[in-house]
Amino acid sequence: METALSRHPDSRFETSPEPEIEIHNVSKTFGAGPGLVTALENIDFNIAHGEFVCLLGPSGCGKSTLLNAIAGFSLPTGGVITVKGEEISRPGPERGMVFQEYALFPWMSVAKNIAFGLEIKGVARRERQRIVEELLAKLGLSDFRDRFPKDLSGGMRQRVAIARILALDPPIMLMDEPFGALDALTRRTLQDELLRIWEEFGKTIVFVTHSIEEAIYLGSRVVVLTYRPGTIKQDIAVDLPRPRDTSDPAFNDLKRELGALVMEEQQRFSEAERSGTFD
Amino acid sequence: MKETLKAFPFLKGVVVPVIVLAFWQTLSMSGLIQPTILPAPTAVVVRWIDYLLPFEAYDPASSSWLAWALSGELLHDAWASLFRVIIGFAIGAGLALPLGLWMGASQRAHELFNPLIQFLRPIPPIAYIPLAMLWFGLGNPPALFLISIGAFFPVLINTIAGVRNVDGIYIRAAKNLGADQFTLFRRVVLPAATPYILTGMRVGMGTAFICVIVAEMIAVNSGVGYRILEAREYSWSDKVIAGMITIGFLGLMIDLFMDRLNRRLLRWHRGLEN
Numbered sequence: 416m417e418t419a420l421s422r423h424p425d426s427r428f429e430t431s432p433e434p435e436i437e438i439h440n441v442s443k444t445f446g447a448g449p450g451l452v453t454a455l456e457n458i459d460f461n462i463a464h465g466e467f468v469c470l471l472g473p474s475g476c477g478k479s480t481l482l483n484a485i486a487g488f489s490l491p492t493g494g495v496i497t498v499k500g501e502e503i504s505r506p507g508p509e510r511g512m513v514f515q516e517y518a519l520f521p522w523m524s525v526a527k528n529i530a531f532g533l534e535i536k537g538v539a540r541r542e543r544q545r546i547v548e549e550l551l552a553k554l555g556l557s558d559f560r561d562r563f564p565k566d567l568s569g570g571m572r573q574r575v576a577i578a579r580i581l582a583l584d585p586p587i588m589l590m591d592e593p594f595g596a597l598d599a600l601t602r603r604t605l606q607d608e609l610l611r612i613w614e615e616f617g618k619t620i621v622f623v624t625h626s627i628e629e630a631i632y633l634g635s636r637v638v639v640l641t642y643r644p645g646t647i648k649q650d651i652a653v654d655l656p657r658p659r660d661t662s663d664p665a666f667n668d669l670k671r672e673l674g675a676l677v678m679e680e681q682q683r684f685s686e687a688e689r690s691g692t693f694d
Numbered sequence: 695m696k697e698t699l700k701a702f703p704f705l706k707g708v709v710v711p712v713i714v715l716a717f718w719q720t721l722s723m724s725g726l727i728q729p730t731i732l733p734a735p736t737a738v739v740v741r742w743i744d745y746l747l748p749f750e751a752y753d754p755a756s757s758s759w760l761a762w763a764l765s766g767e768l769l770h771d772a773w774a775s776l777f778r779v780i781i782g783f784a785i786g787a788g789l790a791l792p793l794g795l796w797m798g799a800s801q802r803a804h805e806l807f808n809p810l811i812q813f814l815r816p817i818p819p820i821a822y823i824p825l826a827m828l829w830f831g832l833g834n835p836p837a838l839f840l841i842s843i844g845a846f847f848p849v850l851i852n853t854i855a856g857v858r859n860v861d862g863i864y865i866r867a868a869k870n871l872g873a874d875q876f877t878l879f880r881r882v883v884l885p886a887a888t889p890y891i892l893t894g895m896r897v898g899m900g901t902a903f904i905c906v907i908v909a910e911m912i913a914v915n916s917g918v919g920y921r922i923l924e925a926r927e928y929s930w931s932d933k934v935i936a937g938m939i940t941i942g943f944l945g946l947m948i949d950l951f952m953d954r955l956n957r958r959l960l961r962w963h964r965g966l967e968n
Contacts, residue, residue, distance in 0.1 A: 488866055506869040518867035522885040522962045531881075532871035563962045583871065 434461035435619050436485060436587065441494035442644075443480055453644035454480040458494070460638065460650060464586070467613055467620045469634035471627065471673065473681040477645025478623045479591055485621060486512050486589050498587065508532055511580025512589040515596060517572040519564040525575050526551070526560040532583045550578040554608070570601035577612070590622045594629070606633055610657075627673050631666060632659045639676050642683040649676055733932035742768075742936035767921070771937075772944055775906050775917040778834065779948070782841025783902045787895060789842070790849035794894075797850075798857025798887070799879065811850065819844040819905050823912055837909035844905035845898035852894025856887030889963050896952045903945050918944065 443455040454477040462468050470478040483489040485496055487506040496503045498510065506512075519528050526547050533543045551557045554574040564572055573593055580588065590609075594602040610633065613620055624630050630637045631653055639649040651673075655665055715735050721727060722734030729737070745768040752762050797804045797811075822843055826836035860883050868882045910919025922937035 486870060488869075506866070508870065508872040510870070512867070512870045514863060514867065516863055518863040520864060520867070520882065520885070522888070531868075535872045535877055565962065579871070 435464040435499060436462040436621070437497045437500075438462075438481075438485075439495050439497070441481070441484065441491040441496060443477070443484060443489070444492045455484075455491070455646075456644040457646050460647065462619060462621065464619050465617055467622065467633060467635045469630035469637045470621065470623045470640060471625070471630045471637050471677060472640035472645070472648075473625060473642060473677060473684045475684050475687070476640040476642050476680060478640050480645065481640075482512075482589050482591050482621060482623050485587075486510055508536070508580070508583040509585045510587045510589055511583060511585035512591065513573070513576045513580060513593045515592045517564070517569075517576050519572055519575055519579070521564050524561050524563055525556060525567070528564070528575055529578045529582050532579060536583065546582055550581055553581075553612075554578045568601075569597045570605060573597065573605060574608070577609070581612070581616070584616075586619060588618050588620045590620065592623050592625070595624075595626075602629075607658075609633065625677075627670050627677060628661065631655070631669055631673070632661065637673065639673060640680075642680040642687070648680065649673070730929050730931050733935060737932040738935045738939070741930070741932040742939065745933065745936050745940070768918075768940060771916065771918045771921050772940060775910065775919065775944065776948075778837050778841060778909070778917065779899070779902050779906045782838045782906065783845045783899055785838065786842035786845030786902065787849045787898055790846045790894075790898075791853055791891070794850045794853025794891075795857060795884075795887075798854040799883065804854070811847075815847050815851070819901065820908055823908070826909075827913055832913050834914065836913045837906065840909045840913075841902045841905045844901035848897040848901055849891075849894040852897065853887070853891050856890025856894070857883055859890065860886040889960055892952075892956050892959060896949070896956065899948055899952055900945075903948060907941060 438458055438460055441455060441458040442453065445452045445454060458481060470481060472478050480489065484491050485498075485503065487503045487510065490504065503510075520531065523531065529547050529550055530543050533546060538546070547560075548557075551560055554577065556571070556574055556578065559567065559571060559575075564575070567575070576593070594605055597605065606629065609620075612618070622630075622633060624633075634653050636650070636652050638647060639651075640646065641648045653669065655663065655669070660666060718732075719735050722729065722732060722737075733741075746766045748762055748765040749767070752759065757765075793807070797807055819840055822840055823836075826839045830836040830839055864882050864886055865878065868878050873882065906917065907919035910917040911923045914920055918937055918941050922934045922941075925931070925933035925937060
């Protein structure tokens with residue numbers, strides 16, 4: 416099992432000796448007594464700058480919980496997560512998050528949504544406009560700057576969501592199944608755009624998905640989680656050349672291998688569903 | 695017949711009222727019912743026009759043409775009622791809005807005040823009439839008190855609901871972008887709650903309007919509510935009905951205004967699925 420400190424053939428950036436995100440023996444429980452649910456247990460791994468890490472697993476494996484912990488929405492009950500050596504205690508723009516449900520502010524136009532973080536930061540108006548224009552162009556949104564979220568397609572909305580966090584130039588991007596609600600064609604387009612952004616800006620991305628193909632297509636590294644309690648089942652580097660070729664036999668071998676692992680956990684989920692113990 | 699309906703689609707809406715009016719007119723003209731019980735539509739219309747027009751003929755020496763044209767009794771009454779509704783609503787909503795925002799945002803405030811609110815809420819504003827007269831006497835003060843109570847509860851309840859129902863995902867997204875509590879409230883919670891708050895205001899305006907008519911029947915001597923009570927005392931049933939129609943018009947205008955306001959402020963919200 417490769418650790419984050421070794422240089423993946425895939426990463427295009429200088430991996431600094433210190434990891435960017437350190438997850439130290441993290442566990443997360445909800446509830447108490449007989450209703451106690453252990454979402455995460457013994458999560459211990461590091462992420463280097465510039466890695467594209469995919470958290471993979473079935474529903475209930477705690478991948479979103481882990482992402483929320485890194486984001487600072489829901490802190491771990493045990494263990495600690497540090498970013499650049501500092502412990503995380505609250506959400507912040509340096510760990511920009513893209514949600515599956517877009518979470519665009521419906522009362523603001525596209526341009527205003529993107530500018531929101533900059534306004535909070537106190538960036539001057541001209542500079543704000545410049546950054547917003549740049550991002551609109553970069554994500555193909557220039558014609559949509561005055562539209563409202565309700566008038567946009569799912570793919571467009573997700574582009575706005577990505578632009579919104581990019582405005583603050585976060586070193587880390589956290590993405591919670593962002594393309595899950597999109598059709599296959601739009602999904603592929605956005606995946607390629609995301610990869611472009613990753614390479615151009617040199618971001619560290621932690622990406623939650625339950626799609627094995629997506630995880631291999633995007634990730635430089637895939638971490639498979641077990642069903643409750645969520646632990647690390649497998650942590651594997653993806654050594655395939657980019658751009659990833661889904662018809663490549665190596666791609667499909669890896670897909671089968673990971674597929675088997677995820678299937679095992681999916682079984683445990685189905686059993687829990689049957690016996691009524693899932694949540 | 696079908697072709698006529700197709701050519702003029704609004705005819706469909708007009709057919710039933712015309713039939714009802716025709717039936718009513720025939721009934722009155724037949725002499726089966728006393729005119730004081732059910733005046734003919736024609737009599738109502740005549741009376742309504744009379745209600746609307748100025749009392750005396752135009753005298754250029756005493757006032758401008760505009761002042762004269764607007765000196766009809768109906769207009770004075772309508773303005774008196776409208777004035778009370780607006781002031782009363784402003785008081786009621788003016789108190790309910792900040793309280794509602796606070797109770798919605800603060801769990802502690804909610805726990806403290808909600809029991810009292812839930813206890814007072816089912817009391818119809820009308821039940822406050824004796825209290826209003828006891829405390830404020832006659833004239834505008836008790837009327838305004840009543841109207842503000844009418845507006846208060848719907849605005850309060852809906853505002854609380856609006857604040858509490860803000861989708862958590864917007865809060866998370868805003869916090870993720872670095873928003874502090876103050877920015878969160880001002881730029882996320884408040885706009886997100888606006889549809890609910892406006893609904894509360896619309897309902898509150900409706901209740902306030904009901905209260906003004908009732909208040910005018912009891913405690914004051916001007917306004918449309920008072921006028922139809924006066925008309926009853928003189929057995930002017932045509933004026934009673936003319937007054938009721940006026941009340942209906944006023945209510946409709948108020949509601950249309952609120953609707954327009956809603957549309958302007960919620961351009962982003964129409965058709966939004968959650």
